[in-house]
Amino acid sequence: MNLGIRAILYSARKWKKTLLVFCLLLAITTLVLSGLAIADAQEEQAEEVRGTTGASFTVERNLSTGGWASGNGGSYSTQEFISEEMLQEISSIDGVAGYDAALVSMPYYYTQSGESIITEDVNNSFYTYGCLNSEYNELFVSGRFELVEGSHITEDVPNGLILSRERVEKNGLKLGDKVSGINDPYADDPEVEMELVGIFDIVADKDDEATMYDAATLWDYTDYAFCSFHAMKEMAVNYEDGNKLTEAHFFVEDAAQLDNVIAEVQNISSINWDNFIITANDEVYQNISNALSDTNTLITTLIVVITVVSMVLIILILSMSIRSRKRETGILLAVGIAKPAVILQYVLETLLIAVVAFPLAYLSSKQVAGTLGTLFGKAAENVIVTPEHFMLVAVVGGILLVAAVLVSSISTMRLKPKQILSQME
Amino acid sequence: MSIMEIKQVGYSYDNKKKVLKDVNAEMEQGKLYAILGPSGCGKTTLLSLIGGLDSPGSGQIYFDGQDIAKTGLSDHRKNHVSFIFQAYNLIDYLTPAENVSLTSKLPPLPILERLGLTKEEAKRNVLKLSGGQQQRVAIARALASEAPVILADEPTGNLDEDTAQDITEILKESAHKMNKCVVVVTHSNELAKQADVVFRLKKGELQVLERVQDGAAQPQSRRNNTPRSERRAK
Numbered sequence A: 001m002n003l004g005i006r007a008i009l010y011s012a013r014k015w016k017k018t019l020l021v022f023c024l025l026l027a028i029t030t031l032v033l034s035g036l037a038i039a040d041a042q043e044e045q046a047e048e049v050r051g052t053t054g055a056s057f058t059v060e061r062n063l064s065t066g067g068w069a070s071g072n073g074g075s076y077s078t079q080e081f082i083s084e085e086m087l088q089e090i091s092s093i094d095g096v097a098g099y100d101a102a103l104v105s106m107p108y109y110y111t112q113s114g115e116s117i118i119t120e121d122v123n124n125s126f127y128t129y130g131c132l133n134s135e136y137n138e139l140f141v142s143g144r145f146e147l148v149e150g151s152h153i154t155e156d157v158p159n160g161l162i163l164s165r166e167r168v169e170k171n172g173l174k175l176g177d178k179v180s181g182i183n184d185p186y187a188d189d190p191e192v193e194m195e196l197v198g199i200f201d202i203v204a205d206k207d208d209e210a211t212m213y214d215a216a217t218l219w220d221y222t223d224y225a226f227c228s229f230h231a232m233k234e235m236a237v238n239y240e241d242g243n244k245l246t247e248a249h250f251f252v253e254d255a256a257q258l259d260n261v262i263a264e265v266q267n268i269s270s271i272n273w274d275n276f277i278i279t280a281n282d283e284v285y286q287n288i289s290n291a292l293s294d295t296n297t298l299i300t301t302l303i304v305v306i307t308v309v310s311m312v313l314i315i316l317i318l319s320m321s322i323r324s325r326k327r328e329t330g331i332l333l334a335v336g337i338a339k340p341a342v343i344l345q346y347v348l349e350t351l352l353i354a355v356v357a358f359p360l361a362y363l364s365s366k367q368v369a370g371t372l373g374t375l376f377g378k379a380a381e382n383v384i385v386t387p388e389h390f391m392l393v394a395v396v397g398g399i400l401l402v403a404a405v406l407v408s409s410i411s412t413m414r415l416k417p418k419q420i421l422s423q424m425e
Numbered sequence B: 001m002s003i004m005e006i007k008q009v010g011y012s013y014d015n016k017k018k019v020l021k022d023v024n025a026e027m028e029q030g031k032l033y034a035i036l037g038p039s040g041c042g043k044t045t046l047l048s049l050i051g052g053l054d055s056p057g058s059g060q061i062y063f064d065g066q067d068i069a070k071t072g073l074s075d076h077r078k079n080h081v082s083f084i085f086q087a088y089n090l091i092d093y094l095t096p097a098e099n100v101s102l103t104s105k106l107p108p109l110p111i112l113e114r115l116g117l118t119k120e121e122a123k124r125n126v127l128k129l130s131g132g133q134q135q136r137v138a139i140a141r142a143l144a145s146e147a148p149v150i151l152a153d154e155p156t157g158n159l160d161e162d163t164a165q166d167i168t169e170i171l172k173e174s175a176h177k178m179n180k181c182v183v184v185v186t187h188s189n190e191l192a193k194q195a196d197v198v199f200r201l202k203k204g205e206l207q208v209l210e211r212v213q214d215g216a217a218q219p220q221s222r223r224n225n226t227p228r229s230e231r232r233a234k
Helices: A003-013 A015-052 A084-091 A165-170 A229-235 A255-266 A283-323 A326-334 A339-375 A387-413 A417-424 B043-050 B073-079 B096-101 B108-114 B131-144 B161-176 B189-193 B228-233
Strands: A056-061 A068-071 A074-077 A096-100 A103-105 A108-110 A127-131 A145-150 A160-164 A178-182 A191-202 A224-228 A247-252 A276-281 B002-013 B017-028 B032-036 B058-063 B081-084 B149-153 B181-185 B197-202 B205-210
Touching: A003 A015, A003 A339, A015 A283, A015 A339, A015 A387, A056 A255, A084 A096, A084 A247, A103 A229, A127 A229, A160 A165, A165 A191, A178 A229, A191 A224, A191 A229, A224 A229, A247 A255, A255 A276, A255 A283, A283 A326, A283 A387, A326 A339, A326 A387, A326 A417, A326 B073, A339 A387, A417 B043, B002 B043, B002 B181, B017 B043, B017 B181, B017 B197, B032 B043, B032 B161, B032 B189, B043 B149, B043 B181, B081 B131, B096 B108, B096 B131, B108 B131, B131 B149, B131 B161, B149 B161, B161 B181, B161 B189
Parallel strands: A127 A224, A160 A191, B017 B205, B032 B181, B032 B197, B081 B149, B149 B181
Antiparallel strands: A056 A247, A056 A276, A068 A074, A096 A247, A103 A127, A108 A178, A145 A191, A160 A224, A178 A191, B002 B017, B002 B058, B197 B205
């Protein structure tokens, strides 16, 4: 009779012991799978939070190290401007999700028939960002604006324009319409043709107080616009420094990696860092990181404790079970069955139970994980037990079970058959 | 020709109490051997050493001329010897038929039926059989293994007189008709009387007793106790 048949017969006929180990394995595996799902949901939530906290860094000209010149009725810095090559190099660093650098002006826009696009204000100028990547403009990143139709302006869109839904509707415009922009219609500024590529909704009301010191505060959000960087440069061609970049904002994929990304940026040797300042903008992330870290630690500790306690429990039960089978071990050895075959039978019996318990635990954990997840403040639908979790638990659990049987068998297997049998008399 | 040879075997518990001292013996197929001796004199230990359940502290045990320590105790237990224990030592989650199949690929029913068990009993839970029936299952397991040597430790110790006599007959039959070398450790003079050769283990030494008409055995001359390997050497 081979060991496989013996293992099956033992499992079937000693069904109470089998049932005990089965229930334990089912409960433990369900808890561990649920724990993994909760941990993943927590990590996903943390990543989402880190990604949406808008952690970024700003690169700007260092005016204190540059020279100064006089002209146009005042003094101005002669410090180096941010070049497009710098933007490319910095944005190619791993961990940089995107960037935006904008020229700001207040141009006027006209329909193809030459009519002025009417604003809330009587002078019909729009507070406009000439963007490289409008998606990363602070207004969109912070969630105050939301693109609801069309697409964002990227470097590949040379003459795009994004307007608010209110202005689009009030002026009878639609996506794809051609619009002309002029920086100052009363000066000799060129007319630049653009295409309406996107429409945004205003999510948050404007709460900053209008002040003469910050032009942005003087315009209503409905009169904000985003045009392509290229188009803005063309519109501002008559203004010497008006079409050069003084600062750029780089957004990172993971707020937790902000310091590392900045360190890498500062290692770019082709940029003279005496001329530029880097500032980290991660205030929001810093405020929530402690809370995230505490929850992560709590969940990880719980999973480790559950797993360790469970394994100790399983080892104890298997150890007691194998100890109670000392006589059987002695008999099997006495009739000439080799020690490895005896151990293999015990391993096989445990794995037979695991083969049934693990898939059932996978199904039960799908129900349990959501309920447990709510205890940790997770939405039940976000706590998902995946096949990857199952594979991990099945492989690691299988190895631990085999190890548990081996450890439990050591004390008996070290003895000679005569010693085992005489202990039983 | 001897199949088992015990040569200058010594054994002590925990390197203190010496239970076997320079034990020598030869055993042949087709004979029933009985080992007598007082409790605790080392009879079961000697049987365990012959069966490869333990290793001697000194000396060698040969099966068919080969040192079992060199060929492997597990292999010796699997292929050369089979055990019958006083406590039966059956696997409790297997039926009698399955217990017999542990050591043999032969169909178990014929041998169980030959030993007096019915088909129904052969498929019953082994613990629900009487002591005598369980011992028959243990004997069936030993016989089915086709090992040439059967080692029995007090096989009739837990049985009533009639059943004990039945078991003795089976053991005799195994030796004489099935050409097995049957070695029985026993306290029973009745069983010893029916053995072909009787050994007495006393103070760690093994003596061969001479069979006498009334059943009481007397020591044979020392000459016969010399192992064959030594005689060959001389």
